[in-house]
Amino acid sequence: MKKRTSSGSHQNRGGTPYDEPWKSPDVLAPRPSAAKPVASAGVPSVEAVLARLRQSPGSLDDLIGYFKLKKLPEQTALEKRLLELGRSGQVRLDRRGRLETTPLEAVPPAKPASATPAAARPTTTAKPLAAEPPTKPIPPPVSKAEAAKVGLVVDVPAVPAKPQGGMLAAAKTAAQSLSRLISGPPATAMPSLPPVAAKPAGGKLKASAAVPVPVLPKVGDELGGKVSAHRDGFGFVVVDGPGEDVFLPAREMRGLMTGDRVRVRITNVEANGRLSGEFVAMLSTAPRFVVGRLRREAGRWLVTPDNQKAQPFELSVSSADLGGAKEGQVVRAEMLSLPGSRSPMTGRITEIVGEHLAPGLEIEIALRRHDLPHEFPPEVEAEAEAFGPEVRAADIEGRVDLRKLPLMTIDGIDARDFDDAVYAEKVRGGYRLVVAIADVSAYVEPGSPLDEEATKRGTSVYFPRRVIPMLPEALSNGLCSLNPNVDRLCLVCDMKLSKDGEVSAAKFYEAVMRSQARLIYEDVATMLAEPKGELARANAKLLPHLQNLDAVFTALFAARQQRGAIDFEGQETKFEFTDDRKIARIVPVQRTRAHRLIEECMIAANIEAAKFVSGRETPALHRVHERPDPQRVQVLKDFLAGRALTLGGGEEPQAKDFAAVTEAARGRPDTGLIHMMILRTMAQARYSPEPLGHYGLALEHYAHFTSPIRRYPDLLLHRAVKHIVKRRKPKSFPYSQEQMEALGLHCSMTERRADEATRDVSSWLKCEFMSHRVGDSFDGVVSAVTAFGLFVDLSGLYIDGLVHISALGEEGYQLDPKTQRLVGRRSGHAYSLGQPLRVQVVRVNLEERKIDLVPAASAAGGSSEMVQRGRTHSPSGAGGQRAGGKGRQPQPQAPSPKSSKSRRSNNKKRR
Numbered sequence: 001m002k003k004r005t006s007s008g009s010h011q012n013r014g015g016t017p018y019d020e021p022w023k024s025p026d027v028l029a030p031r032p033s034a035a036k037p038v039a040s041a042g043v044p045s046v047e048a049v050l051a052r053l054r055q056s057p058g059s060l061d062d063l064i065g066y067f068k069l070k071k072l073p074e075q076t077a078l079e080k081r082l083l084e085l086g087r088s089g090q091v092r093l094d095r096r097g098r099l100e101t102t103p104l105e106a107v108p109p110a111k112p113a114s115a116t117p118a119a120a121r122p123t124t125t126a127k128p129l130a131a132e133p134p135t136k137p138i139p140p141p142v143s144k145a146e147a148a149k150v151g152l153v154v155d156v157p158a159v160p161a162k163p164q165g166g167m168l169a170a171a172k173t174a175a176q177s178l179s180r181l182i183s184g185p186p187a188t189a190m191p192s193l194p195p196v197a198a199k200p201a202g203g204k205l206k207a208s209a210a211v212p213v214p215v216l217p218k219v220g221d222e223l224g225g226k227v228s229a230h231r232d233g234f235g236f237v238v239v240d241g242p243g244e245d246v247f248l249p250a251r252e253m254r255g256l257m258t259g260d261r262v263r264v265r266i267t268n269v270e271a272n273g274r275l276s277g278e279f280v281a282m283l284s285t286a287p288r289f290v291v292g293r294l295r296r297e298a299g300r301w302l303v304t305p306d307n308q309k310a311q312p313f314e315l316s317v318s319s320a321d322l323g324g325a326k327e328g329q330v331v332r333a334e335m336l337s338l339p340g341s342r343s344p345m346t347g348r349i350t351e352i353v354g355e356h357l358a359p360g361l362e363i364e365i366a367l368r369r370h371d372l373p374h375e376f377p378p379e380v381e382a383e384a385e386a387f388g389p390e391v392r393a394a395d396i397e398g399r400v401d402l403r404k405l406p407l408m409t410i411d412g413i414d415a416r417d418f419d420d421a422v423y424a425e426k427v428r429g430g431y432r433l434v435v436a437i438a439d440v441s442a443y444v445e446p447g448s449p450l451d452e453e454a455t456k457r458g459t460s461v462y463f464p465r466r467v468i469p470m471l472p473e474a475l476s477n478g479l480c481s482l483n484p485n486v487d488r489l490c491l492v493c494d495m496k497l498s499k500d501g502e503v504s505a506a507k508f509y510e511a512v513m514r515s516q517a518r519l520i521y522e523d524v525a526t527m528l529a530e531p532k533g534e535l536a537r538a539n540a541k542l543l544p545h546l547q548n549l550d551a552v553f554t555a556l557f558a559a560r561q562q563r564g565a566i567d568f569e570g571q572e573t574k575f576e577f578t579d580d581r582k583i584a585r586i587v588p589v590q591r592t593r594a595h596r597l598i599e600e601c602m603i604a605a606n607i608e609a610a611k612f613v614s615g616r617e618t619p620a621l622h623r624v625h626e627r628p629d630p631q632r633v634q635v636l637k638d639f640l641a642g643r644a645l646t647l648g649g650g651e652e653p654q655a656k657d658f659a660a661v662t663e664a665a666r667g668r669p670d671t672g673l674i675h676m677m678i679l680r681t682m683a684q685a686r687y688s689p690e691p692l693g694h695y696g697l698a699l700e701h702y703a704h705f706t707s708p709i710r711r712y713p714d715l716l717l718h719r720a721v722k723h724i725v726k727r728r729k730p731k732s733f734p735y736s737q738e739q740m741e742a743l744g745l746h747c748s749m750t751e752r753r754a755d756e757a758t759r760d761v762s763s764w765l766k767c768e769f770m771s772h773r774v775g776d777s778f779d780g781v782v783s784a785v786t787a788f789g790l791f792v793d794l795s796g797l798y799i800d801g802l803v804h805i806s807a808l809g810e811e812g813y814q815l816d817p818k819t820q821r822l823v824g825r826r827s828g829h830a831y832s833l834g835q836p837l838r839v840q841v842v843r844v845n846l847e848e849r850k851i852d853l854v855p856a857a858s859a860a861g862g863s864s865e866m867v868q869r870g871r872t873h874s875p876s877g878a879g880g881q882r883a884g885g886k887g888r889q890p891q892p893q894a895p896s897p898k899s900s901k902s903r904r905s906n907n908k909k910r911r
Contacts, residue, residue: 043069043074043077043078043081044067044078046081046085048067049063049078049081049082049085050085050090050091050101052066052067053091053099053100053101054101057099057100057101058099059099059282060078060079060082060099060283060284063078063082063099064078077738077742079283082099083224216269216273217243217266217269217275218266218269219266219267219268219269220265220266221265221266222263222264222265222266222280223237223239223240223243223246223263223264223266223277224239224240224261224262224263224264224283225237225238225239225240225245225246225261225262225264226238226259226260226261226262227248227253227256227257227258227259227260227261227262227286228245228258229253229256229257229258229311232250233250233253234247234248234249234250234253235247235248235253235256235258236248237262237264237277244273244274244275245275246264246266246275246276246277247274247275247276247277248264248276248277248278248279249276252264252277252278252279253279254338255338256279256282257285257286257288257311257338258286258311259285259286259287260282260284260285260286261282261283261284261285262279262280262281262282262283263280263281263283264277264278264279264280265277265278265280287371288334288335288338289332289333289334289335289350290303290305290306290307290311290315290332290333290335290347291305291306291307291330291331291332291333291353291365291368291369292304292305292306292315292330292331292333293306293328293329293330293331293356293847294317294322294325294326294327294328294329294330294331294349295327295328296327300316301316301317301318301319301322302314302315302316302317303315303317303331303333303347303349304847306330306365306369306847307369313345314345315333315335315345315346315347316344316345316346316347317333317346317347317348317349318346321347321348321349322349323348323349323350323351323352324352325349325352328355328356329352329353329354329355329356330352330353330354330355330356330361330364330365331349331351331352331353332349332350332351332353332368333347333348333349333350334347334348334349334350335347336348351368353365353368357768357846359580359581359582360466360581362760362761362764362765362768363463363466363761365760365764366463366757366758366760366761366764367468367757369757369760370753370756370757370760371753372457372461372468372753372754372757373453373456373457373468374468376453376472377449377453379449380449380450380453380472381472381474383448383449383450384443384450384471384472384474384475385472385474387443387474387475387479388479389474389478389479390479390486390487391479391486391487391488391489391512395442395489396487396489396512398510399489399509399510399511399512400492400509400510400511400512401511401512402434402436402490402492402511402512402513402514403487403512403513403514405423405434405513406423406516406541406542406545407421407422407423407434407436407482407513407514407515407516408421408422408423408515408516408517408518408519408542408545409421409422409482409484409515409517409518409519410422410519410520410521410524410594410597410598411518411519411520411521412520412521413520413521413522416467416476416477416481417460417469417476417477417480417481417709417710418438418481418482418483418515418518419437419438419440419480419481419482419706419707419708419709419710420435420436420437420438420482420598420602420706420707421435421436421482421490421513421515422434422435422436422549422598422601423436423545423549424545424548424549424551424552425545425548426548426551427496429498429499430496430497430498430499430504430555431496431497431499431548431551431552431555432494432495432496432497433494433495433496433497433552433601433604434492434493434494434495435492435493435495435601435602435604435605435706436482436490436491436492436511436513437490437491437492437493437605437705437706437707437708437714437718438480438481438482438488438489438490438491438708438709439480439488439489439490439491439510439708439718440471440475440480440708440709440715440718441491441708441715441718441719441722442489442510443475443479443480444471444475444715446719446734446735447734450471450472450475454470454471454712454715455712455743455746457470457712457750458470458711458712458746458747458749458750458751458753458754459710459711459712459747459750459751459754460476460709460710460711460754461754461757461758462758463757463758463761464574464575464577464761464762464765465575465577465581469709469710470709470710470711470712471709475709476709476710480708480709481709482513482515483515483518484515484516484517484518485514485515485516486514486515487512487513487514488512488513488514488515489510489511489512490510490511490512490513491508491509491510491511491718491721491722492508492509492510492511493506493507493508493604493605493608493609493705494506494507494508494509495507495604495605495608497552497555497556497604498555499555500555500558500559500562501555501556501557501558501559501560501562502559503604503607503608506608506611506612508608508609508612508721508725509725510722510725516542517539517542519542521592521594521595521598522590522592522594523535524546524592524594524597525592525593525594525595527539527542527543527546528546528547528550528593528594529593531543531547549597549601550593550597552600552601553593553596553597553600553601556600556601556603556604557596557600560600560603560697561659563656563698563699564654564655564656564657564659564698565655565659565696565697565698565699566655566658566659566662566678566696566697566698567659567662567663568662568675568678568679571588571589571672571798572588572589572591573586573587573588573589573798574586574587574589575762575765582768583765583766583768583769586766586769586797586798586799588798602706603697605705605706606623606702606703606704606705606706607699607701607702609703609705609717609721610622610623610691610701610702610703610705611701612721612724613703613717613720613721613724614691614701616724616730617730618720618723618724618730618733619689619720619733619735619736619737619739619740620689620703620716620717620720620721620740621687621688621689621703621704621713621716621717621740621743621744621747622687622688622689622690622691622692622701622702622703623685623686623687623694623702623703623704623713624685624686624687624688624690624691624692624693624694624702625682625683625685625686625693625694625695625696625697625702626683626692626695627652627683627695628681628682628683628695629681629683630651630652632680632681633647633651633653633681635681635817635818635820636677636678636681638817638818638819638820639677639819639820639833640661640674640677642819642820643670643674645661645664645665645674646661647661648660654698655695655696655697655698656698658678658681661674661678662674662675662678670834673781673783673833673834676783677833682695682696683695686744686748687704687713687743687744687745687747687748687751688741688744689737689740689741689744703717704717705717705718705721711747712743712747712750713743713744713747716735716740716743719733719734719735720733760849763849764846764849766799766851767844767845767846767849767850767851768846769799770799770801770841770844770851771844771846773841774841774842774843774844775840775841775842776840776841777838777839777840777841777856778794778795778797778838778839778840778841779794779795779836779837779838780792780793780794780795780800780836780837780838780839780853781793781795781834781835781836781837782831782832782833782834782835782837783800783833784833785815785820785821785822785831785832785833786815787805787815788804788805789802789803789804789805789807789808789822790802790803790808790822790831790837791803792837792839792853794839799851800851801839801841801850801851801852801853802850802851802852802853803837803839803853803854803855804852805822807853807854807855808822808831808855809824811824811825811826811827812824812825813825813831816830819832820832820833821833837855838855838856838857839853839854839855839856840853840854840855840856841853842854
């Protein structure tokens, strides 16, 4: 969503601020061995799977190897099929994760629902789907009432809804996929623009869109999800889809690590909905390695993992397995034993990452810690370089020639990959807006080595002063980048807008262009603000086109406000470094009118691309942002009530209701705090082949189209658009709906992986910056209140730390979630969200990315109304904080499901 530069700063390019990983549980990632997303022999039939299991019970990995399923979508489809067989009782799993068959005579055969839409066939002679040869995994049966909601005609008995509600969604997906009709695509050439199909004004999100109500799990239900381990031995399973995490006590965590995918059985459901469970089966394992510092203690070699939260243990390494590493170095070690075993955990060093505190080491650690692909294989580099540095004449044939159109790029000063160029002109009744996007799909073909590597990476990763690109630089900074004054291939979204910002016509076509200028945001903003200034006079030829773009922006932004999209004014920051790569300062990024101009142009192109592919048989990925969780909405309402603000819309507020709050908060001293709380209330955006709408933008259709150089979903959408434009048959498209669904999960995972890696590096740099300031005091503002303490933003530094609850006094404090306050048990003294607080830095832990703070008066031994009246305390029990990120979990006396779960729920809101 964000256009980032090599320095680490980033700008919004047709995106939204709903992509922070601490807002919702991680999206389940498919198996990491991503491969060609092309058509293949397909997943083995149910009969073949059952025959193999009767012959030799095995695990999912055994089946993948036996049937030689090397492609990611096939593996995911097989896994879904096995889960369906498990729910129907034909397959069961033992505690080792081995799959066994249940005798078929013990299982009543289920009649699958027909996936043919009612409108597409006579309802009087409905035939059961079992009479037809299935070409896709058959979903479990659904009731007639449920089927009627999604347009299915069924002839099966009603069955109770599953706890996760996933099967109804699967049936709905199948129905929608089969009911799509191919509409005539526009011609390839560039005559007059065809009118846009009938749609709601502005593509607005329907307020009455149905939202399925999940069925709460009960004791005995089995759920799948991803493990999150705690340093005290217990853990949680972040369940697939919506729902509460499942607490696992220490005895159930033996052999499990953060990132493992498991199946658990619910053993207890509390009145407030919190769940406890037991381990049932291992579905897939996280990589068994650690990145950490090598040290020697009592004659033993030990590797302390860099991520102590996810890997709360140490590895013992024999002298023979050191691999040449020396004490104090940061290494990567393969695990030879698992946590929870009776014997000490052992490992073998496989790589020396670097010297401790060496410049740039934090990035090297993050790359390995998050298992990010960061070196291109030789065959991938060779394929990219084989295209040469210039566009070939043969590649231009059949394309619209836009080389004389004054298209220009507008980006940050440090940007190196330019994937979008814009142009606008006034026409009768409104404006013409041309958004030209680099045609990466002309070079990266499905199934090629370049495509396989791009699939694995999913996105470019932007660290401070270093970029890990999705594509080799020969393409990302060279042949695909829309550099000025050179020919480049592009895919164009050509739009006609009315004066009120509504798109009345749109067309997509392949073209060749030549960027007339490479401009930066600050210069464009200056020229627009001072049209008679020196900079504007120096660019006199470009100024009229920039003013046309500014008029288009005014119209688009008015339409955005009219439909009620949420408009945030978040504060972005960037690092400034010294010559030896140490942080000199952290400075805010000033967001100009030019930033917003480009953002609205990109959003307009994204909307039209999503509408163009929607309703057709050619699958593509949409950017989905769902309505916020009702519990989070209630927390926000309670918070706003304490600030004399009201969120309208009743139990299901619309985006316009949130937009009204942001507008009412504009200009207040606590504006930033209110925007932050609203942002935390939002769900996390994801990729899906289903056009489920974008809540925050108040749109019915939205996708990512404008950044194919750095985002794989955009490249997939380009392929779909071009397939339709060229009038090719849907069956010839190299992706099925199931493959696109798997790729959506994978791309959502790679996006979160990149966010987590960049946040790790940012946190390390902030901690290193603060390590020289231990003992110093700073003014701050309470930015979050949790059961275990206060997060405090240090004014002017754009860094936050944690004041642990143990540093607040002896009487003890309790969290009041409605008012977002910590309240003293005896005195009633409270710490509130947004409250000014002077604090002192008492400890910085680089390895754990934690900054410990205490109230400044308390550290000095004096009295303070901010702590307890006339009392002092020692900060020795203070907890830690990941700078700019997660805080440490409290140390429970006895990690019961209730106490541990509530703490994690509070901490989860920061993720």
